[in-house]
Amino acid sequence: LLDVDNSRVELETGERIGFDAAVLATGLKARIPEVEGADLPGIFTLRNLSDAISIKQYIRQNAVRRVVIVGAGFIAFEMCEAFRTLGLHTTMLYRKQVPLKRLGETFALKLVDVIRARGVRFVPGADISCFEQEAGGGLRVHSGAGEYGSDLVLIAIGAAPDTGLAETTDVALGQSGAIAVNERMQTNHPFVYAVGDCCETFHRVLRKPFHLPLGDVANKQARVAGANIGGGSASFPGVIGSFCFKVFDTEVAGTGITEQEAGEADLPARAVTVRAPNRPQEYPGSEEIGLTLVAEKGSGRILGARAVGGRGTVARVNILAAAITANLDVEQLAQMDLAYAPPFSAARDVVHIAASEWKKA
């Protein structure tokens, strides 16, 4: 229990500990589908190291051969690689048709092709209706796209900020449902801080509070809170929504906002998608990068980017993350002096091409 008025916490043991400053770092809790059988043994979520260890142990101890992943977000895509690497029959059930909304349909479907090429069965339109114990000891997953037998089920349908402790107090939540904080990482109680996946942060492109539960954001927020608690004066300027993950040999990344998010925020925006090799085509090992660049109509200010492709895809998105942080426009991007050598890029890089194409379009 967090007793804000008396500046103390009360443990389950009854012990009370006073504080000058408290930091809420309660993280996320995984979402679970509200269907029958969701609590059967063999059904897991993955939030932390002990979840991962439990999954590995279960696979070993139960001679798991078949896995069903429910959901098709970052964790689902990352885990289908992990399961395939262990040689397991892997099925991904997704309730809608096209996953990974922030990537756009073309890139999302490309990733579906990537996992299918590696032997993952991807099943769209597969809303879960219930889980059932099979006679032989396995699980039966009933979905809107048929029934699937499995020895292990991973639920990966997202996570929500764990605000349970905050809600026992009058620490305020923001519109996203995560704990509201200012740029010093203080909640509405100046001596109660919140950092990491349980709290909101300011989105610098959307200009509003945003929940972006990622480890690097948590790391930065915690340093800011720590500096302020220690008597310093630090502030966290917020995020621009950068993310990345790897699916087998394919890199996936994004930063800033999509044209849909821009529209919802009344920012007139236009997107262009280009494909170009990550190295000169004649250089051995050249791979394609697909890049979508979103910029503000008129000004050309860069608002967002997302990319799927071979080695160096994440690197390109990070150049764009810097550009968005600095409010650069497409003209500045088209002329940007990036480090060039054939092992790393073509003389005219995919980010230059995207910027030029945006101007032309």
Next chain:
Amino acid sequence: LLDVDNSRVELETGERIGFDAAVLATGLKARIPEVEGADLPGIFTLRNLSDAISIKQYIRQNAVRRVVIVGAGFIAFEMCEAFRTLGLHTTMLYRKQVPLKRLGETFALKLVDVIRARGVRFVPGADISCFEQEAGGGLRVHSGAGEYGSDLVLIAIGAAPDTGLAETTDVALGQSGAIAVNERMQTNHPFVYAVGDCCETFHRVLRKPFHLPLGDVANKQARVAGANIGGGSASFPGVIGSFCFKVFDTEVAGTGITEQEAGEADLPARAVTVRAPNRPQEYPGSEEIGLTLVAEKGSGRILGARAVGGRGTVARVNILAAAITANLDVEQLAQMDLAYAPPFSAARDVVHIAASEWKKA
């Protein structure tokens, strides 16, 4: 012959061709040491594809086993990898002690270690006094650090803008010795343009004309000249001095200016060097990146960076290239929202660490 006054060129055949606009794109010519024997057969320079083909043919046709590289710049380091990959005994002779001045001594000596570990003999203090034909058909290279027998010699001591054609006219050269141009890529004659390795460009950090003969710069300059000749209005904002190359499995890159260059330009600057893994240390295949960050005293404005290390080193420097282009400071860099996932970086990336350390130092 370029006849500017009469807007025509005269070919060696005597043919005359009139023009409305001319583009000088004469490139570079390799520097050759002014010593006896520098024109012996088996001594090569490397500027273009036909040079490369000649070198390969010579190696094959003459059963080359021993190679001496004179010089220790980008080309020398890249070529020692190529020669070692062909299984040749490779010796690099360098007249000074520490190569690659713009990388700083620590990183430069690390690269010497990298090539030595791959069997390249690196010999400092080896100023060339002459080349001699050996009795058996090989070459004898006489240097300030002893004599070296070789079947092939590659001269890689740099290159100068090829301004021969320009100098037959009154097209003006700049202080660097390359052709002077404005931001539209025009020379002092508005209808005579110059692009690529033969011309200067504006250095955006040093705020002065600069000669940076690199393929990506040439590519951008040529587009600007082409747009202007075609009746458009394009301008090239200049360079910040970004470069990269690969030496075996080590990536090398730099952007902006060094603390020495800052000092010469009366910019008060301070540098900090950090080392951090390119991925979380517990992630398989984690490699170190060494990064030197140069920023302006007081303001913290980022002026330059250079890095040597494993996979992703060039990618980090490109983030810094964007930051320098946008005049970001170390605080903005420390808080930058970059795409994070363990296959690509630690939660706190080497660029964040460098920015934080710069602030502390």
